[in-house]
Amino acid sequence: MKRETGGQLLDRGTTRPGPPQAPPPRPPRWRVWLLLAGVLVAMALFFVPNPAAHHPESLTYSQLKTDIGAGQVASVALGQDGSVSGKLTNGTTFTSSYPVGLQDPQFTQLLDQHDVQVSTKPSGTPVWSLVLSFLPLLLIVALFLWTGRTARRQIGGLMGIGRSRGRLFDRERPSTTFADVAGYEGAKREVSEVVDFLKHPDRYRRAGAVGPKGVLMVGPPGTGKTLLARAVAGEASVPFISVTGSSFVEMFVGVGAARVRDLFEEARRQAPSIVFIDEIDALGQRRGGQLFANDERDQTLNQMLAEMDGFDPAGGVVVIAATNRPEVLDPALLRPGRFDRQVAIPLPAQREREAILVAHSRGKPLASGVDLNVVARGTPGFSGADLANLVNEAAIFAVRAGRDVIEALDFAEARDRILLGRRDGTNALLPEEKRAVAVHEAGHALVAALSPHADPVAKVTILPAGQALGVTEQLPVDERHLYSEGYLKDSLAVRMGGRAAERVVFGQVSSGAANDLAGATELATRMVREFGMSAALGPVGFTSGGPSYLGGLDTVRPYAEATQRVIDEEVGRLLREADERAVATLTDRRATLDRLTRVLLDRETIDGTDVDEAIRQT
Ligand code: ADP
Numbered sequence: 001m002k003r004e005t006g007g008q009l010l011d012r013g014t015t016r017p018g019p020p021q022a023p024p025p026r027p028p029r030w031r032v033w034l035l036l037a038g039v040l041v042a043m044a045l046f047f048v049p050n051p052a053a054h055h056p057e058s059l060t061y062s063q064l065k066t067d068i069g070a071g072q073v074a075s076v077a078l079g080q081d082g083s084v085s086g087k088l089t090n091g092t093t094f095t096s097s098y099p100v101g102l103q104d105p106q107f108t109q110l111l112d113q114h115d116v117q118v119s120t121k122p123s124g125t126p127v128w129s130l131v132l133s134f135l136p137l138l139l140i141v142a143l144f145l146w147t148g149r150t151a152r153r154q155i156g157g158l159m160g161i162g163r164s165r166g167r168l169f170d171r172e173r174p175s176t177t178f179a180d181v182a183g184y185e186g187a188k189r190e191v192s193e194v195v196d197f198l199k200h201p202d203r204y205r206r207a208g209a210v211g212p213k214g215v216l217m218v219g220p221p222g223t224g225k226t227l228l229a230r231a232v233a234g235e236a237s238v239p240f241i242s243v244t245g246s247s248f249v250e251m252f253v254g255v256g257a258a259r260v261r262d263l264f265e266e267a268r269r270q271a272p273s274i275v276f277i278d279e280i281d282a283l284g285q286r287r288g289g290q291l292f293a294n295d296e297r298d299q300t301l302n303q304m305l306a307e308m309d310g311f312d313p314a315g316g317v318v319v320i321a322a323t324n325r326p327e328v329l330d331p332a333l334l335r336p337g338r339f340d341r342q343v344a345i346p347l348p349a350q351r352e353r354e355a356i357l358v359a360h361s362r363g364k365p366l367a368s369g370v371d372l373n374v375v376a377r378g379t380p381g382f383s384g385a386d387l388a389n390l391v392n393e394a395a396i397f398a399v400r401a402g403r404d405v406i407e408a409l410d411f412a413e414a415r416d417r418i419l420l421g422r423r424d425g426t427n428a429l430l431p432e433e434k435r436a437v438a439v440h441e442a443g444h445a446l447v448a449a450l451s452p453h454a455d456p457v458a459k460v461t462i463l464p465a466g467q468a469l470g471v472t473e474q475l476p477v478d479e480r481h482l483y484s485e486g487y488l489k490d491s492l493a494v495r496m497g498g499r500a501a502e503r504v505v506f507g508q509v510s511s512g513a514a515n516d517l518a519g520a521t522e523l524a525t526r527m528v529r530e531f532g533m534s535a536a537l538g539p540v541g542f543t544s545g546g547p548s549y550l551g552g553l554d555t556v557r558p559y560a561e562a563t564q565r566v567i568d569e570e571v572g573r574l575l576r577e578a579d580e581r582a583v584a585t586l587t588d589r590r591a592t593l594d595r596l597t598r599v600l601l602d603r604e605t606i607d608g609t610d611v612d613e614a615i616r617q618t
Pocket residue numbers: 180181182183184220221222223224225226227228322356359383384385386388
């Protein structure tokens with residue numbers, strides 16, 4: 001997953017402080033002269049300039065980052081409100097600010113890398129200046145108390161000052177409709193009920209029906225959850241009040257809960273309306289049971305549950321929440337009357353990918369040779385956001401090449417760039433290394449092309465891309481959900497193909513096949529342990545590992561030591577058989593292997609038809 005939610009920046013190495021300020025100490029029985037002296041000091045302090053606020057230089061956030069990067073910052077103190085104060089290495093003090101909500105991970109990294117001493121401030125202003133500025137007030141308050149006047153209400157007023165709540169949520173009326181969401185017909189159907197309810201809440205009220213209250217959209221990042229939620233608001237033409245779960249998680253106990261109250265108040269005022277809570281896992285995690293209890297989050301979550309239970313079912317407020325980690329959510333959130341409807345938004349399947357590509361290519365000049373179906377086939381695992389990015393990158397490639405239409409090769413370039421990282425276009429290998437890579441990739445390609453159940457070869461390249469020196473790519477004919485034993489065995493042989501070719505041609509193997517071996521071993525292990533594809537072990541299946549959040553604790557094996565030995569033997573056998581088959585195939589077709597190697601050395605990147613051609617001609 002791309003990112004973790006939660007306040008990494010603020011939580012790091014800090015303990016959760018209490019409320020912004022402790023209430024003033026009850027006045028001890030001071031003597032009158034002591035108090036009078038205090039009042040005099042207070043008066044003086046009102047007029048003497050505050051030393052901490054004397055002449056600190058004020059930096060913008062980007063200046064601050066630049067200065068840290070240049071090693072000019074010795075220490076910083078971070079406030080929960082985003083204020084920063086600190087010292088430069090030359091001794092000057094400065095003040096600055098950082099964006100609290102954005103949680104810029106670069107910032108933390110920078111601080112780490114340049115050994116900046118980091119501390120946190122218990123509240124927005126430096127402790128020292130805070131004490132100084134409040135001292136006079138405290139003294140005067142103490143005087144009031146001492147003289148028996150009731151000043152408590154005033155204190156209450158004062159305490160409120162430190163708790164300014166920033167603007168928390170965005171309010172808009174989106175013009176997005178279901179037509180803007182390509183594919184996902186099932187999900188649209190599920191949420192259209194919400195649209196109907198929001199359009200006619202009175203109808204539901206008259207019939208005494210309880211409308212939907214909460215919808216939880218579950219899926220990986222970039223799959224269009226936000227888009228779909230906005231489309232619901234757009235279709236129903238109601239206000240869309242959106243907020244991110246992590247923005248509730250404040251360090252001040254009680255603030256998050258207050259914000260939840262505000263949010264729902266606003267939603268009720270605007271009803272019928274949609275409240276959209278993105279990344280709800282940031283606030284909706286299971287209460288208790290954690291190593292570090294987070295009272296603040298618990299309070300916030302409790303408040304949210306109370307709001308959802310409290311509001312009139314016919315009131316016309318629907319809460320839509322999004323998460324990619326439903327398993328961490330507190331079960332209480334999923335109870336009836338809360339987020340009792342779940343809509344799965346998985347990564348798009350091939351047909352959906354094509355629809356999304358079509359949607360994002362609309363209005364862009366595509367060359368007649370571009371087949372978005374082929375592009376969709378070549379992008380399994382891409383999210384909607386990735387595909388939107390792909391179309392944009394392809395357009396950029398076309399512009400750079402001075403063309404005014406987008407060609408198929410632009411899509412291929414864009415895809416490779418997204419998939420494999422930037423390619424520099426030069427093949428910086430030694431000639432003999434280049435030959436070894438060509439032999440290796442030709443081996444993969446040839447075994448793939450000659451195995452009856454394997455996916456056809458789409459592309460073979462000896463251009464380094466990302467970590468790999470060369471790449472052989474197979475393209476599934478259809479999206480697969482089930483894998484036959486024959487397919488899996490072929491796929492083992494294909495993985496062994498690179499190494500086998502090295503052995504056939506050079507008589508020895510190189511270190512370049514480590515990844516292939518690791519992949520093959522993993523697959524073979526699953527075939528034996530999980531898929532019951534080993535005769536010796538029989539039709540048993542052990543699910544792999546435990547839930548990942550148990551981490552290293554999950555070392556308990558559900559079978560005996562002797563079984564493990566059989567598994568190891570069977571995995572070894574499968575791998576040996578696959579290797580032998582690859583070697584036999586390549587020895588048998590040695591002439592084809594050599595020819596394919598030459599073609600690869602010559603052209604560096606070839607496709608499946610070139611492989612078939614080599615097979616036909618030798
Ligand atoms: P999520 O909230 O699930 O992380 P978003 O709704 O923010 O994803 O999607 C990011 C972008 O990806 C959208 O703005 C849109 O451009 C594109 N996108 C994702 N899914 C689709 C889809 N089904 N149809 C069209 N565009 C999509």
